[in-house]
Amino acid sequence: MGDTDDYIKPVRTVFVTVGTTCFDALVKAVDTHEFKRELFARGYTHLLIQMGRGSYIPTKSTGEDGSLVVDFFTFSSSIADNLRSASLVISHAGSGSIFETLRLRKPLIVVVNEDLMDNHQSELAEELAERKHLFCARPQTLYQTIATMNLESLLPYTIQVMLQQLLSL
Amino acid sequence: MEKGNGCCFSAMTSNPTILVLVTIITVILTRVLYIMYQSGKPLHNTAPQSVSTLIVLGSGGHTAEMLNLLSMLQKDRFTPRFYIAAATDNMSLQKAHLMEKSLVDMTGGEALESAQFMQIYRSREVGQSYITSVVTTIIAIAHALWIMIKIRPQVILCNGPGTCLPLCVIAFLFKVVGIRWSSTFYVESIARVRRLSLSGLLLYKLHMADQFFVQWPQLQKKYPRAHYVGCLM
Numbered sequence: 001m002g003d004t005d006d007y008i009k010p011v012r013t014v015f016v017t018v019g020t021t022c023f024d025a026l027v028k029a030v031d032t033h034e035f036k037r038e039l040f041a042r043g044y045t046h047l048l049i050q051m052g053r054g055s056y057i058p059t060k061s062t063g064e065d066g067s068l069v070v071d072f073f074t075f076s077s078s079i080a081d082n083l084r085s086a087s088l089v090i091s092h093a094g095s096g097s098i099f100e101t102l103r104l105r106k107p108l109i110v111v112v113n114e115d116l117m118d119n120h121q122s123e124l125a126e127e128l129a130e131r132k133h134l135f136c137a138r139p140q141t142l143y144q145t146i147a148t149m150n151l152e153s154l155l156p157y158t159i160q161v162m163l164q165q166l167l168s169l
Numbered sequence: 170m171e172k173g174n175g176c177c178f179s180a181m182t183s184n185p186t187i188l189v190l191v192t193i194i195t196v197i198l199t200r201v202l203y204i205m206y207q208s209g210k211p212l213h214n215t216a217p218q219s220v221s222t223l224i225v226l227g228s229g230g231h232t233a234e235m236l237n238l239l240s241m242l243q244k245d246r247f248t249p250r251f252y253i254a255a256a257t258d259n260m261s262l263q264k265a266h267l268m269e270k271s272l273v274d275m276t277g278g279e280a281l282e283s284a285q286f287m288q289i290y291r292s293r294e295v296g297q298s299y300i301t302s303v304v305t306t307i308i309a310i311a312h313a314l315w316i317m318i319k320i321r322p323q324v325i326l327c328n329g330p331g332t333c334l335p336l337c338v339i340a341f342l343f344k345v346v347g348i349r350w351s352s353t354f355y356v357e358s359i360a361r362v363r364r365l366s367l368s369g370l371l372l373y374k375l376h377m378a379d380q381f382f383v384q385w386p387q388l389q390k391k392y393p394r395a396h397y398v399g400c401l402m
Contacts, residue, residue, distance in 0.1 A: 094230060099402040120366070123361065127385065159399070160399035160400045161241065165397065165398045165399070
């Protein structure tokens with residue numbers, strides 16, 4: 001017994017963020033047993049959920065039974081620290097969270113909220129997924145994405161400025 | 170006979186009024202077309218001087234993008250700066266204030282004095298009924314007009330929130346009337362990859378933006394008068 005206790009697994013956190021929106025479908029999707037089991041199997045130790053204005057409360061877990069540690073909160077003035085300490089980020093499709101995560105060079109899965117009326121947000125996520133800067137999923141395909149993703153295939157994102165255009169301003 | 174005479178008579182008396190009306194409409198139309206034609210010409214005469222700039226902020230990522238864009242521009246050229254955000258949006262002006270403050274800290278100058286922050290009424294809040302929104306739209310337009318008369322900016326910078334539309338239309342009307350010659354720079358949000366936003370589409374189609382920028386090459390192909398400026402986020 002002492003042997004296993006001495007072995008400390010490195011903390012690898014999956015951070016889920018919905019921003020200021022209400023996105024229960026995403027919180028529900030990450031709160032399933034099979035999803036958490038898959039994360040644990042892939043070497044992640046913690047799951048931290050920023051649930052925003054949603055009403056679905058995920059189940060907390062201290063991970064004492066040798067499984068994923070699960071915790072959640074509603075809002076925070078800045079999620080920069082959460083993003084920085086995360087090993088994988090699962091985010092809603094808002095441009096703010098997307099670019100903040102990409103700038104920190106963190107692997108990112110963007111989950112598009114299909115319940116939004118004006119769903120132009122999926123455009124950005126799909127384009128960046130096509131350019132291999134992130135993975136794009138829907139709540140119902142998130143498990144599939146996690147199970148099949150290859151983080152090595154992602155390319156770092158860089159700002160692209162056409163300087164002569166900008167200087168004409 | 171009598172009827173015919175009366176008809177002739179009334180046609181003769183109304184002829185001058187029709188003539189005046191036609192002339193006025195022609196003059197206005199020519200002026201509008203001239204303004205549209207002149208739009209898009211760079212600010213040659215004001216190039217070395219600083220220009221008073223109205224910066225329209227908006228929620229949903231717009232503010233972050235605008236402040237990011239500003240960080241790339243020569244700030245001393247765009248001075249003084251007037252930041253404007255919807256009255257219900259507390260965060261945007263706070264963020265702009267923070268950025269201006271960090272500018273002061275960096276340069277040690279009096280930059281903050283050249284920045285002003287103001288709020289504008291929105292024509293319609295999410296979920297508001299259509300009947301009351303007629304009234305609030307009128308109030309919002311009057312408020313926008315009041316702000317524009319007060320500031321009379323030389324440059325308007327906007328990137329798509331609904332609040333920018335009345336301000337851009339008023340700026341265009343100021344040009345038509347001759348109150349103030351301003352330049353409207355529109356930078357479409359990076360979130361728009363395949364289609365323009367409603368504000369962007371209207372400003373593009375109505376030739377109201379002097380310079381129209383997009384952040385994705387496929388959008389530039391679709392709207393050839395737009396300039397591809399790269400991904401700025």
